[in-house]
Amino acid sequence: STRNVLSDGTKIEDLIKVDTREVQMRALSDHEIYDLEMQRVFGHSWLLLGHETEIPAENDFIVRDMGSDSVIVARGKNDQISVSLNVCPHRGMKISTVDAGNTPIHKCIYHGWAFRPNGDFLASPVEKECMHGTMMSKAELSLEQARVTLYGGLIFATWDHEGESFEDFLxxxxxxxxxxxxxxxxxxxxxxxxxxxxxxxxxxxxxxxxxxxxxxxxxxxxxxxxxxxxxxxxxxxxxxxxxxxxxxxxxxxxxxxxxxxxxxxxxxxxxxxxxxxxxxxxxxxxxxxxxxxxxxxxxxxxxxxxxxxxxxxxxxxxxxxxxxxxxxxxxxxxxxxxxxxxxxxxxxxxxxxxxxxxxxxxxxxxxxxxxxxxxxxxxxxxxxxxxxxxxxxxxxxxxxxxxxxxxxxxxxxxxxxxxxxxxxxxxxxxxxxxxxxxxxxxxxxxxxxxxxxxxxxxxxx
Ligand code: FES
Ligand code: FE
Known part of the structure; x- marks a missing residue:
């Protein structure tokens, strides 16, 4: 959204009065402001998701949130930690509905599309019978990836792939x-x-x-x-x-x-x-x-x-x-x-x-x-x-x-x-x-x- 004015005419700019150091109290409950900050603050910041010792073994995973989005934080091959949007690209079902576990394959319970711990699309169960070569490429069907960094073992991720490095953020x-x-x-x-x-x-x-x-x-x-x-x-x-x-x-x-x-x-x-x-x-x-x-x-x-x-x-x-x-x-x-x-x-x-x-x-x-x-x-x-x-x-x-x-x-x-x-x-x-x-x-x-x-x-x- 490029909107800088709320529906009642209040400007985002005026939510804070810099010279008198005041913050409009509505910022603590307003749903319009909330929706904007999910995009503008949580969509652009590095967010803490957990610590790598929560997922010590290959295929371990935890389910956490980045702002209003659920994500799967998983340890895949070569100790690579990935953060994937926990939304099935098929019809939008939440792929992992548990808090934590270990699995080499994350399978959507709705129609069974399956993904690797790093979010790569693996297969759909009835591809041959059902799809007849009409499927998009595997890359297009894989789970959206956040940018991930480890700092002292802490797992941080951001959706802003072009944004500042974690070092610059700190x-x-x-x-x-x-x-x-x-x-x-x-x-x-x-x-x-x-x-x-x-x-x-x-x-x-x-x-x-x-x-x-x-x-x-x-x-x-x-x-x-x-x-x-x-x-x-x-x-x-x-x-x-x-x-x-x-x-x-x-x-x-x-x-x-x-x-x-x-x-x-x-x-x-x-x-x-x-x-x-x-x-x-x-x-x-x-x-x-x-x-x-x-x-x-x-x-x-x-x-x-x-x-x-x-x-x-x-x-x-x-x-x-x-x-x-x-x-x-x-x-x-x-x-x-x-x-x-x-x-x-x-x-x-x-x-x-x-x-x-x-x-x-x-x-x-x-x-x-x-x-x-x-x-x-x-x-x-x-x-x-x-x-x-x-x-x-x-x-x-x-x-x-x-x-x-x-x-x-x-x-x-x-x-x-x-x-x-x-x-x-x-x-x-x-x-x-x-x-x-x-x-x-x-x-x-x-x-x-x-x-x-x-x-x-x-x-x-
Ligand atoms: Fe996930 Fe259909 S919604 S397989
Ligand atoms: Fe306190």
Whole structure:
């Protein structure tokens, strides 16, 4: 569609007021906007579909979504991973109707047309009797292919075959993402299949929050500071979560976002020493990153630059987003025995209509992480995050309310207001690239998220 005006006359351009930093609330529920963003945002972005360790063997496959389209993600010959549109070219039946499996042949249940894991058309069961040489070429009957890339084993795909490379898509944020996803010899693996559950909310309520909204922790997740281990781990009185709000935030012209949170307090508590006097090695020894044991530390040193290591041990990226709909969390969770347990998680918020999203939650660990630690990480993740997790039940309770509010006759005319946007700049000597701001968490990252959404909505018309 080349339309830049909605049916009531509103211009797409006016959905965002750049000078006052406002977003028209109707964007969180409007079906016309939703249809356009499926083409303009999800049709042109690199989308997270899963991790290659979900399909370790030849002919393994998983069924996932790219925006509003179902796709088959399969491992074929020579370890080639393909992403095929899950629509039969015959009469449009969904070819794979299960979530995952292993098969050398994907056969459509309607009339039996059959396809290879890489989407190649194989045969139709009654070709001789039925077709009499009237069939199109095999290439024309094969499944539509998305462009695929693997990054730290994560499977990303896009329908935009001419668009930017994955590297360009990550841009400056890659330097930071490499610290998380490319830091060990064998890389990450999934700890079981992802949890998947539906939330009655527009995907952008979750997508925007994933662009490093730190501020809400103080109110929505306030209980974290009042009960349990966070409270115990704090200074006397416990409840103050605000030290966790201080760090470095990285915004990106591509809408990616990172919150790098100061580890100093935790390291001080664990060692009793001033973190400023500790070397990189001493910090790694005191508090290795999530899923990394002391034995694995040499791997970090091989894979990461000195500057990346410095960031990892002092102000590591802990939460943030990959545009448009992914959240990552590489967090350090205080335990009752005074130790800290690191968790590694990824979420995708898959749009399922203007009022619905599917929350897909992967729990990950380094392949080399000892089994016992993996189990601890999995258990703690399930307790805190995802479907059953205490923390993210808070978040997924707010998103539906915002979506409903955006449908109200008055509500839809309201705006979202981005107030805390001001550049503080990078701390002195900060080695990483990007739009960097230090200090207390603010709205810069989320505002950049919206700006990129707006840019795609206009550019891909
Ligand atoms: Fe798939 Fe006919 S719709 S074989
Ligand atoms: Fe939250």
């Amino acid at each position: 841009g400056d944020a890659k330097w930071y993402f490499d610290i998380l996803f490319q830091r060990s010899d064998k890389g990450l693996e999934v700890l079981g299949p992802p949890q998947r559950f539906v939330v009655r909310a527009n995907w952008k309520t979750a997508g925007e929050q994933s662009a490093a909204d730190g501020f809400h922790t103080l109110t929505l997740h306030r209980w974290l500071g009042e009960v349990g281990n966070y409270a115990k781990s704090g200074q006397e009185g416990g409840a103050d979560l605000s030290p966790e709000m201080i760090g470095v935030e990285v915004s990106s012209p591509h809408g990616h976002a990172l919150r790098c949170i100061d580890l100093g307090r935790k390291i001080r508590k664990l060692t009793g020493l001033d973190p400023d006097v500790l070397s990189v090695d001493q910090k790694l020894d005191a508090l290795p990153p999530p899923g990394v044991t002391r034995e694995m530390v040499p791997q970090l040193k091989r894979k990461l630059s000195e500057d990346q290591l410095k960031v990892l041990v002092s102000m590591p990226p802990q939460v943030g987003g990959i545009f448009p709909n992914v959240l990552f969390a590489f967090v350090y969770i205080p335990q009752s025995d005074g130790t800290v347990l690191g968790l590694t998680l990824l979420h995708a918020y898959v749009p399922k209509g203007p009022d619905q999203l599917e929350f897909v939650n992967w729990v990950l660990a380094e392949k080399d992480t000892p089994q016992e630690l993996k189990e601890k990480m999995l258990r703690q993740s399930i307790q805190l995050f995802g479907t059953s997790g205490m923390v993210e039940q808070d978040d997924s309770d707010t998103w539906p309310h915002m979506t409903t509010a955006a449908k109200g006759a008055r509500g839809r005319k309201s705006t979202l207001k981005y107030q805390a946007v001001y550049a503080t700049g990078a701390p002195e000597g900060w080695p990483g690239p990007g739009i960097v701001n230090e200090g207390f968490t603010k709205d810069d990252t989320q505002w950049h998220w919206w700006l990129h959404w707006h840019e795609l909505m206009l550019a891909n018309a």
